[in-house]
Amino acid sequence: MDKLASLLHTSPAIAWMVAKLIIVFGGVFSLAALWTWVERRGSAMIQDRIGPNRAALFGKIKILGLVQPLADGIKFFFKEDLVPHDANKALFWLAPFLALVPALMGFAVIPFGRSFVSGGQEYHLALLDPGNGMGLLYPLAIGGMAVYGVLVAAWSSNNKWSILGGMRASAAMVSYEIGMSLAVVTIFMTTGGYDPSEVISAQGHLPWAWNIVRQPLGFIVFFTCMFAETNRLPFDFAEGESEIVAGFNTEYGSMKFSLLALSEYCHLMTASALMATLYFGGWQVPFVKDPTVMLSVASFLVKMLFFAWVFVWIRWTLPRFRYDQLMRLGWKAMLPLSMVNLIFHAWRMSQGH
Amino acid sequence: MFITFALITLLGALGMLLQKNVVVAGLCMVAAFFGVAGLFVLLANPVAAALQIIVYTGAILVLVLFVIMMLNSHQEEEAQAARPVQRWLSVALVAGLAFGAMKLVLGSAGVKALAVKGAEMPQAMTLQKVGTTLFADHLLGFEVAGLVLLAAMIGAVALTKRNL
Numbered sequence: 001m002d003k004l005a006s007l008l009h010t011s012p013a014i015a016w017m018v019a020k021l022i023i024v025f026g027g028v029f030s031l032a033a034l035w036t037w038v039e040r041r042g043s044a045m046i047q048d049r050i051g052p053n054r055a056a057l058f059g060k061i062k063i064l065g066l067v068q069p070l071a072d073g074i075k076f077f078f079k080e081d082l083v084p085h086d087a088n089k090a091l092f093w094l095a096p097f098l099a100l101v102p103a104l105m106g107f108a109v110i111p112f113g114r115s116f117v118s119g120g121q122e123y124h125l126a127l128l129d130p131g132n133g134m135g136l137l138y139p140l141a142i143g144g145m146a147v148y149g150v151l152v153a154a155w156s157s158n159n160k161w162s163i164l165g166g167m168r169a170s171a172a173m174v175s176y177e178i179g180m181s182l183a184v185v186t187i188f189m190t191t192g193g194y195d196p197s198e199v200i201s202a203q204g205h206l207p208w209a210w211n212i213v214r215q216p217l218g219f220i221v222f223f224t225c226m227f228a229e230t231n232r233l234p235f236d237f238a239e240g241e242s243e244i245v246a247g248f249n250t251e252y253g254s255m256k257f258s259l260l261a262l263s264e265y266c267h268l269m270t271a272s273a274l275m276a277t278l279y280f281g282g283w284q285v286p287f288v289k290d291p292t293v294m295l296s297v298a299s300f301l302v303k304m305l306f307f308a309w310v311f312v313w314i315r316w317t318l319p320r321f322r323y324d325q326l327m328r329l330g331w332k333a334m335l336p337l338s339m340v341n342l343i344f345h346a347w348r349m350s351q352g353h
Numbered sequence: 354m355f356i357t358f359a360l361i362t363l364l365g366a367l368g369m370l371l372q373k374n375v376v377v378a379g380l381c382m383v384a385a386f387f388g389v390a391g392l393f394v395l396l397a398n399p400v401a402a403a404l405q406i407i408v409y410t411g412a413i414l415v416l417v418l419f420v421i422m423m424l425n426s427h428q429e430e431e432a433q434a435a436r437p438v439q440r441w442l443s444v445a446l447v448a449g450l451a452f453g454a455m456k457l458v459l460g461s462a463g464v465k466a467l468a469v470k471g472a473e474m475p476q477a478m479t480l481q482k483v484g485t486t487l488f489a490d491h492l493l494g495f496e497v498a499g500l501v502l503l504a505a506m507i508g509a510v511a512l513t514k515r516n517l
Contacts, residue, residue: 091377133399133477141403144411148383151418155376163422170419174412181407194480 016123024127028107031308032265033069039265039312041065046316072258079254084157087251091156096252096259099149103266106142109134110273111197112304113283113297125283125297130197137194139274140181143229147173149263150231150248157251165239165247172228172235172326179334180225183218186342187211187278189349200282207286212279217341219279221334226275228330230267233315235326272307276300355395362388379418386410398478 008015037052041064044051053065061067083092109132113125124130128138147170154166188194190211191202203210212219228235239247249260276282280303283296291299321329365385372378386409393402458464487495 088374088377091380133397133479134403135480137400137403137407137480141406141411144407144415147411147415148380151415151422152380155418155422167419167422170415174415174419177411188480 012119012121020125020127024107024112025104028104028266028269029262031269031305032262033073035265035268035308035312036072036261037066037069038309039315040068042309042312043316046313076255076258081254081256082251084159084251086158088156088158091152092251093256095149095153095156096256096263098152099146099263100259100266102142102145102149103263103270106139106146106267106270107273109136109138109196110270110277111200111282112273112300113293114291115197116293124197125293126196130195132195135194136184136188136196136199136278139270140177140184143267143270144173144177146229146263146267149260153252153260154248157248159251161245162248162250165250168323169231169248172330173231175327175330176225176228176235176334179221179330179338180229182335182338182342183215183222183225184278186215186218186338186345189342190214190345196277196282199278200284203281203284205281205284205287205289205291207281210279210281210284215279215341215345217337217344219275221338221341222278223275224329224334226271227311227314228326230271230311231264232268232311234318234321236320268308268311269304272304272311273300275307276303355392358388358391358395360388361385362392375421376418379414379421383410383414386414397476400478400480400483 041051043049051065052068053062055065055068055071056062057067083089108127111124111126111130115122115124115130117123128134132138134141150169150173151166154162154169157163187199191199193199193202199211207213227233231239239249249257252260282303283291283300285291285295285299288295362385365381365383365388368381369378369385372381386405390402390405393399393405
């Protein structure tokens with residue numbers, strides 16, 4: 001890192017920051033693109049089909065259709081960019097960015113590997129260094145912003161299906177945010193801190209000391225709420241093509257649609273990373289006390305991609321809920337469960353455990 | 354940095370006032386809240402910034418926009434008659450309030466803390482400090498606020514659901 005920095009005439013800190021920016025945003029974005037392929041192949045696997053397998057580099061190299069996202073991207077770029085006549089033009093343009101930016105930003109605070117010291121300087125593998133004061137409030141705040149992308153896309157299209165989708169999505173996201181936040185607050189309480197690095201180090205390297213074992217109820221609530229927050233099936237009321245055409249993105253085409261779709265996958269990645277960090281020890285490697293940096297990164301990636309796969313898996317296994325069932329589940333099951341979880345752990349802490 | 358965030362806040366607020374389209378006005382307000390959150394970060398209070406975004410932009414304004422969309426009112430309603438007296442009275446009142454608030458802020462002890470440099474600088478706010486302050490120093494106010502919110506919630510339910 002020092003050599004690279006001197007080569008570029010900057011300080012190691014700045015070079016590291018730029019490297020992290022590229023790793024995090026590029027990594028999340030390309031993983032999201034890759035996951036469109038995983039989703040299509042995964043759904044094909046689950047439904048006993050073959051799925052996309054024809055796209056090939058130079059007409060030869062197929063690799064299980066892995067170049068499909070590339071082909072999709074090129075196709076989206078060259079499609080005609082239609083804007084409905086009565087749409088609010090400015091907001092119609094703005095909406096995909098309002099959706100994508102929070103989706104990418106949410107990852108910034110999550111440590112994707114252990115910190116290391118090199119040349120007398122400590123390097124942290126998270127875009128926002130530990131002790132930034134925002135901690136895990138940051139992904140909650142950014143996650144709350146995500147609803148604006150859907151709302152603005154829905155409203156600016158000036159289409160009743162879109163508005164219905166946007167309204168459903170915003171109601172669902174706001175309702176599930178409460179249960180989710182209470183589950184996270186319980187983790188803050190038992191950890192005694194709210195920085196992701198503190199949450200990870202408090203969990204240690206033994207799998208039975210991770211928060212999933214200590215707070216299984218909290219995990220169930222958080223896991224369920226993440227589906228509503230990312231608008232994934234069985235809670236994808238923003239789209240619901242059997243009811244409201246394609247929901248909030250009915251009027252979108254070409255690259256703008258692609259950005260909206262990619263932002264959903266970026267959300268999925270951030271949600272998986274949050275689950276790994278909060279409940280599965282983040283970058284901790286099971287039974288290894290002081291893992292090397294690469295091993296910790298690999299451990300984090302395995303956990304995160306596992307949850308990203310679970311999102312795909314559940315999408316193609318469960319049918320969509322009805323809208324009132326979703327709201328009832330949110331307010332009458334998730335919120336009370338989350339409160340029970342909070343009060344139980346508060347009681348345990350007051351007993352000195 | 355300060356100028357950027359201050360400009361975002363002011364332009365957002367101005368846009369909210371001048372914009373005839375209600376949804377765009379709401380989005381301008383989001384921008385204003387973002388600017389305020391940025392100002393909180395500059396004041397070494399990231400917790401307040403995060404809470405500002407979670408509570409105001411993540412919950413309250415989403416609900417406001419939700420209601421606007423549900424009522425499907427795209428344009429602000431025109432006033433039936435011009436009311437010059439009320440208008441100037443309210444402008445004068447707001448100006449007086451703003452002047453008083455500025456005077457209070459500039460006269461408070463907190464302003465002197467801004468001039469402190471180096472090791473004397475106060476530590477950044479953390480969630481732990483917010484919690485201890487709320488439950489140790491301002492317990493009464495905190496409980497009263499909780500009670501008021503509970504009453505408001507019960508009132509809202511009672512108003513909307515006639516037959517419980």
